[in-house]
Amino acid sequence: MEPILSVKQAQDIDVYFIACEKNTLALMEKAGEALFLKIQAQFPNLNTSFLILAGNGGNGGDAFVLARHLFEHHYQNVIVYQPISTHQSNENQINQQRFLGKIIHSLDQIQSSYDVMVDGLFGIGLNRLLTQEWIQRISFLNQIKAYKIAIDIPSGIHGDHGNAMGAYLFCDICYAIQFKKTGHFLNDGIDSYQQIETVDIGEKNLFEDVIYLKNEQDYGDFFKKRLHNTNKGSYGKCAFISGSKTLPGAALLSSLAYAALKIGTGYATLCIPSSLYEIYALHHPELTYVLFADGNGNLSYDEEKLKSILHYEVITIGMGLGVSKEIYQTIQYLLTHYEHTLIIDADGLNTLSQFGVEILKEKKCKVILTPHLKEFSRLSAQPMERVKTESILLAKQFVKDYDVLLILKSAVSLIAFQNEMYINTAGTPALAKAGSGDVLSGILSGIVSIYGYHANSALMATYLLGKAGEKAAQQLSEYSVTATDVIACIPMIIQELQKDAH
Known part of the structure; x- marks a missing residue:
């Protein structure tokens, strides 16, 4: 069985492990590197074209770390799209500066197709309805032809109840960071991806009051062999x-x-x-x-x-x-x-x-x-x-x-x-x-x-x-x-x- 966490539980675990590391960037580095290893295994060809969507918070910071690892491992076509915002977190800004590849800020600069598109716009912290501008932006990005990967949760999906907050970016696979969240399965969440996997960054569950998801193998021994003398x-x-x-x-x-x-x-x-x-x-x-x-x-x-x-x-x-x-x-x-x-x-x-x-x-x-x-x-x-x-x-x-x-x-x-x-x-x-x-x-x-x-x-x-x-x-x-x-x-x-x- 695996634990399925609420947003607050996941965030509290992050806070705890960040305190243990005594470095606010360490966890973001682990997440971005773990994502890179998953994607590298799936797309080893260095000519694979990537469009990385980076928001201005923690999810976007993970995206920049991923982009940096791709760039440093000599992937030839890595572009990061980051919408202009006045509210960029410090960690996000540091990881943006560490990425030495190409960053664009306008949808007009995005091509109609890429081999891979990685969604790091919004994470599980999204708790407000999207503006009309964001709804149009997500609609545009959904039209791009690419194999689509979501970091932690598809952008636009609420991390707790799974409802679309106006629109969501559909992905082929969602890489949940360490734990799956309830929003992955409830309401629109279950339709926002075709496949979901967890990415291990070394965190441990600290809570007893969680929902559990049984794995396929957990059901195998339910139907016992019947005795003859019955x-x-x-x-x-x-x-x-x-x-x-x-x-x-x-x-x-x-x-x-x-x-x-x-x-x-x-x-x-x-x-x-x-x-x-x-x-x-x-x-x-x-x-x-x-x-x-x-x-x-x-x-x-x-x-x-x-x-x-x-x-x-x-x-x-x-x-x-x-x-x-x-x-x-x-x-x-x-x-x-x-x-x-x-x-x-x-x-x-x-x-x-x-x-x-x-x-x-x-x-x-x-x-x-x-x-x-x-x-x-x-x-x-x-x-x-x-x-x-x-x-x-x-x-x-x-x-x-x-x-x-x-x-x-x-x-x-x-x-x-x-x-x-x-x-x-x-x-x-x-x-x-x-x-x-x-x-x-x-x-x-x-x-x-x-x-x-x-x-x-x-x-x-x-x-x-x-x-x-x-x-x-x-x-x-x-x-x-x-x-x-x-x-x-x-x-x-x-x-x-x-x-x-x-």
Whole structure:
């Protein structure tokens, strides 16, 4: 696992190591030299043409150190572009003076193409909206044909929340200095580069309260070899309270996802309005059914049927149910009478938002919530704009207030549980389609029924959905993938994980 830092954490670490060096230029020198070694290995031809974009702060100082090393190692075509400014840092100015190559200050002097363009305009310290002049400047630079490299973070991306501050400079690869930052993955940040790597400059993480990103190899040993002396009762039971006359497909997708886990839980039960039984009957003979009281195709509160599933290891509620007092009453009953793991998704979340989240504080069971950003906005009673800029802070506070495990879904997934926080980056735009959330609910239910209630189960579920989506997109294109296609790829991902583990 690797730590993902906030801007302040990264800056505080810089301050600490600068103090240790007793030289404010030393860290900039290390960063620029480390970048040079990366780029030299990638572009050894001394005739490679470079356009280095240098801002007037620390990021620009790194860029000047890089340019100097390129120049001193006899690269023949190194040009630095630095916009004229009255606010140039001392370190930046010193490194500008040390560079003996060509510096230009006007966009008119820039050619239409270079072999490599390196972005050192703004770093992680950018915390204001860009002026119209800067937006036009970045738009111009985006049109240049070159292999584009960003120093630390693409210019224009906020280092914490990842939103574009008016515009951003897209790059082929981003070299994060020592640590990746949260802004690399949230909102626009995840789309601002094609590839990201860290550049080691010898710093160490000084903080415990960080988000962690699991590496691919960390997932390999999750699915253990099953013992021979087991039976279906050894692998738990999952119940899905889902479906309505207007949204019947959600329930089936959820259980299909679970059924597709070839090493999944021993039992999968659909709890549906009784009038919908014929829609689901015999689609998948592996499934069992509990038929709830029915009000015109919508699930009604049914205490007798709820009692019949209280022994299940996992109950998942919400997919395709609609929002009603009956659903709220059902959730409330489960919170106060059920003693295992309750997963609340989709209309279960919308029901809580409409009728009150405070019932989450009075519960016997463990609870997992799986909102996307808009659902979380409603749950937390926070405007969407704040959710997008302060998702990490709000997620931590919500988990603390309601003692739940939270999976906050967007282009990446944030998993918050007690004092832990993780990020999952596996996935594809192909998953931005109806049904993906239902598939996640099925995967999550199956995993929790076998491996239990903890952050690793949530991480594995989001990772598995993401990788299955990627696999389906490779086969069918990002435009054509459906939730059913994703389900079909789940066994392949599990096989790959088991193979890697051995």
